[in-house]
Amino acid sequence: MRRRQFLANLLAASGAVAGSALTGAALTGCGARQGTGGPGPAGLRARFVINPAARRWSEAGQALAGAARAAGYETGAGTKVTVSGLSAMTAAELNNGQTLLDVATPLARLAGDVEVVVVPGDSRFKDFEGFAAHLLAQPGATPLAGGPQGAPDHLLFGLIAKGIGADTRQVDYTGYPGSQEVVTALLSGKAAAATGVLAAWREGLARGRLRALAVSCAQRVPELDAPTLLESGVRVDFTDWTAAFGPEGMPDESRDAAVRMCEDATSSTGWLAACRAAGWVSIPLGGDDFVLWLASEVERTRAVLHDLGLITSTRATTCRGRCGNGH
Structure with missing residues (x-):
């Protein structure tokens, strides 16, 4: 074949x-x-x-x-x-x-690229467990931010919500064109947490404006004091x-x-x-x-x-009938 x-x-x-x-x-x-x-x-x-x-x-x-x-x-x-x-x-x-x-x-x-879940430096969420508990209890009242809708940042929040048992359809996510806009949303209180690649957060983390709650990959990032999602009880890598x-x-x-x-x-x-x-x-x-x-x-x-409600079917939709399965 x-x-x-x-x-x-x-x-x-x-x-x-x-x-x-x-x-x-x-x-x-x-x-x-x-x-x-x-x-x-x-x-x-x-x-x-x-x-x-x-x-x-x-x-x-x-x-x-x-x-x-x-x-x-x-x-x-x-x-x-x-x-x-x-x-x-x-x-x-x-x-x-x-x-x-x-x-x-x-x-x-x-x-x-490693993705990182971040919050403002003065956030009430002191660790990932606190954030996850709030997202589970009130997914529609936990404003999240990252790149455009449907982009990897959004996918990660969807996987996290699903992993902790939250209602994924109620996730309140706003997509922004760039990391600077995401940082502004975090610091202004428009977003409670955000995801993005580690490189986008380095300056904010170094200055204490942001705190990392968890990293998305299977192993910890050596220079970052944050657990993996797997360590935090979420089966996401x-x-x-x-x-x-x-x-x-x-x-x-x-x-x-x-x-x-x-x-x-x-x-x-x-x-x-x-x-x-x-x-x-x-x-x-x-x-x-x-x-x-x-x-x-x-x-x-x-x-x-x-x-996340972004597509209506999980069946293959892009093969244009060429895969022989009648899509």
Whole structure:
């Protein structure tokens, strides 16, 4: 069976794979295995063009290209590899559009931005447990803030609400175009708590204007005094992930070479350095394992968007009938 058809069938099977978290992701899990020198089909050196799907993934694309070159691969020509991520998938679900899940070949998960739940420095919520208790008791009276509706920040609050047993449909969430507007909402009292990537909160946390209640990933962030959601009793492991995709209908031989490149790149010391510099969680996962994980992540995302009242169905809506399941 073609791998693309395999993915489509997985996405169409409701509950076929349980909603997945990024379990076991290490903050510095880039490893130290060196590249193989990039042998491609017929013993030729594999060559790749690595580009971001949009500006927001340009840094990750550059880091992958640099790590690939350091591992012995040639970049700038050859097989096209596109770097995209969670926000593209959610945007397409909200707009019933097509993403790289529909028109590309999944290759490998790469990295993710850690999300942090923050409150004003003088908030009455002294810890995550206090915040969670209030959200559970009064979800409609606990104003929340973050990026645009349906974006990863909103998804995380949906997962948290569901994880503590709160009525997700009553969650009072306001989306803002940027982190500065979110900080203003927090400090003015318009929002009781917010989520966003760690990089957006560093200044406010350092100055004491904000306090971190919890981090979304599986392990604590070394420089941040905040527990994980898992430690706080919420079965959520979440990052704003980035992944690599090949062209639609990619031949198996080319696909395998590209997966091998991603694995070599993300297990290199150069990738480790890029992760540390950017503050990313390195969560490499390639090939069929990534396909399986991606299918479960799509199901989890659709379920949360549905719970938040942003979409009307959790069934696959973007395959345009091409997956053979009558959608």
